[in-house]
Amino acid sequence: MAEMGSKGVTAGKIASNVQKKLTRAQEKVLQKLGKADETKDEQFEQCVQNFNKQLTEGTRLQKDLRTYLASVKAMHEASKKLNECLQEVYEPDWPGRDEANKIAENNDLLWMDYHQKLVDQALLTMDTYLGQFPDIKSRIAKRGRKLVDYDSARHHYESLQTAKKKDEAKIAKPVSLLEKAAPQWCQGKLQAHLVAQTNLLRNQAEEELIKAQKVFEEMNVDLQEELPSLWNSRVGFYVNTFQSIAGLEENFHKEMSKLNQNLNDVLIGLEKQHGSNTFTVKAQPRKKSKLFSRLRRKKNSDNAPAKGNKSPSPPDGSPAATPEIRVNHEPEPAGGATPGATLPKSPSQSSLPAVVVETFPATVNGTVEGGSGAGRLDLPPGFMFKVQAQHDYTATDTDELQLKAGDVVLVIPFQNPEEQDEGWLMGVKESDWNQHKELEKCRGVFPENFTERVP
Template sequence: MAEMGSKGVTAGKIASNVQKKLTRAQEKVLQKLGKADETKDEQFEQCVQNFNKQLTEGTRLQKDLRTYLASVKAMHEASKKLNECLQEVYEPDWPGRDEANKIAENNDLLWMDYHQKLVDQALLTMDTYLGQFPDIKSRIAKRGRKLVDYDSARHHYESLQTAKKKDEAKIAKPVSLLEKAAPQWCQGKLQAHLVAQTNLLRNQAEEELIKAQKVFEEMNVDLQEELPSLWNSRVGFYVNTFQSIAGLEENFHKEMSKLNQNLNDVLVSLEKQHGSNTFTVKAQPSDNAPAKGNKSPSPPDGSPAATPEIRVNHEPEPAGGATPGATLPKSPSQPTESPAGSLPSGEPSAAEGTFAVSWPSQTAEPGPAQPAEALEVAGGTQPAAGAQEPGETAASEAASSSLPAVVVETFPATVNGTVEGGSGAGRLDLPPGFMFKVQAQHDYTATDTDELQLKAGDVVLVIPFQNPEEQDEGWLMGVKESDWNQHKELEKCRGVFPENFTERVP
């Protein structure tokens, strides 16, 4: 019997809850459709918004605090490993070994104490602070449900009040019909019964309205007091939390600084005892080049930056077709015939801007210092230099000192696409200010709009920066040869690129 009674109570409670959910759902639908008004409290809604904001901020602070504690723990482990390494390498016969071990122990204890105090004074306080939010959040949700119940009861009571006159009309009509069929005494009882039933429904609706209103107002009043108080308490909580963290961290670093100073004194003492074996640390060049603005990026394979080959032209390079026994002139004033294939006709030597030196035979007699009219090169004639040419000076000195005569002929060097000392007219097939060519050794992906996109094998014509102050170390300005040959538009095609991704070519 007890089991049947308990089952009946449970079933009745479930049915009541289901009925409440249906009534609330129906009331919300009517409110959304505008067929029923909704009770609103703007002040309470603002309190709810503040509550949600406070909960979000507190949850984030708790998460970040746990991350901070995890970092402290990780730093503790790293410091512990480092001290263990020092203890292992510190040999027993070295002075200060016991002091170093003691410092390592105190270091470990200091980290543990710092972590534990952070947990006690910050994390646990944070957990207590956030522990009050779930209960208030559930009460806010319950208050919302009771508000719907209150609105539903109010609307039901108002509908009965509005339908009072309609019910009286419905009651009067059947009584007039019964007057013809029912006895006189029966008509009065029937009318009284209908009126009593209508009044009973209205009274029940009124009681439900009063009950729902009372439950709602009790919860509403409590929350109206608690939510603003909770919102204002956040300031003091934040102040206490961060003051505790800052104070603990300050004391920790003070104590850690003392331990580090003691360890430094121990190591200084060790250095004095073994001063002759001190290892000096010297700065080494880094292979990792920083980003643009300081140095150019490193090539993908990590190879060192390609540097152009520098030739010191102290001696002339042997010509391709030269023979050891070639006849040399006896006097600087006489024309010199170069061996076949030594120099191209009408062009300077491969190493432009270098000196071409002709040595006379050892048996030749020095002649008078006369200005050379022409130098015959590979079947062509090159005009001689003026009175101050190095060739004349060398020849005069050779004649006066009775040494073998030396004929020195300078060829104009080509710089930036023009011939130095000439008319200065640039070559039409090269961009203005052309300096030299480079070839990309690695692919380079441009990271800015003013950079060139390079593929391995691309040839770039290097030109000077318009403003030399804008040039960064390790970067060059240029235009790809293919773009220049196709468009001939320097403004659209030029860009900067890392020098160490390229190699200079002839």
């Protein structure tokens, strides 16, 4: 019997819920069709919009924070592998081996501590912050359903109130057939029964309206207080979260910097003991062949503007300053030069009648170089200016000059300007020119930043 009663209660509850859903659906349809008014609260709707925005921002922040933690873990693993590699290559008889191992161990512990503190002080706080949103979201949805119930009950009660006058009119003036059929004493009882039935329906509708209104208002009042408070709390939460992350990261990098400095000191000690075996980083060599240069230039010209190779840096890391060369195709007469004078051609120029080679005199301290010197027999054809080597340079190809600090080089133009690489000059050492006077055998290219111009 108890089981049958329980099943009956469950069935009744299911039926009641189905009836509520049908009533709500009918009410929503009537509201959308404009046949029933809908209770509106613009202030609450704004609170709901803020709530949804806050939830979206918090969810994104949680996702990005998890990504950050995954990156920290990946960096920890990479750092651990790197330290393990160092421990493997660090031979037992080298000084500082124990210190290097201790540093690697502390490095691993520091990464673990950093990751755990991020979880405790940022991620867990983030999870707690977002944990309150599902319940509030559910209550907002329930408030919406209760508002539909309230509107439905209100409309039902209003419809009964409207029909009250019609019913009273019918009761006051009975149908003629009923008057004829019923005795006089019975007509009074019939009227009283109809009045009582109408009042009962109206009272039930009023009770349902009051109940629906009470449930809705209780939920509405609570949410009206909670939603603005939750919205305002986001500022303090964001500040605390990012302050925690920034503070943890700052301390982590400070401690990591100390470990790196200690490791650097250990390696410096190893370098001092084995200083003769120090590995020297060499400058990148210049392009090896003119054919390769032309092919690469053609390829670059097909895709993007060509960029020449940069010259090697001097040994001390501070390349000599390169003075500006002012090109003047029509220089003023200087010394014994005559305007319009033709410069003598070099043997290479005379052998290439199809190529027109221009000479670009340089202006230094207000005077024109190359204008008169180019025609003098003691200078090479096309001479532009002099430079002096500030550092030793070891030639890496047959078309390069071997320089010693102090060598003076007479700079001349390239036969084909397209073959000139950025940061490289063509010239002949002054000592070779004075001795041989043979340009073809003595000239070569050299890095400009290894030299300095001289008057």
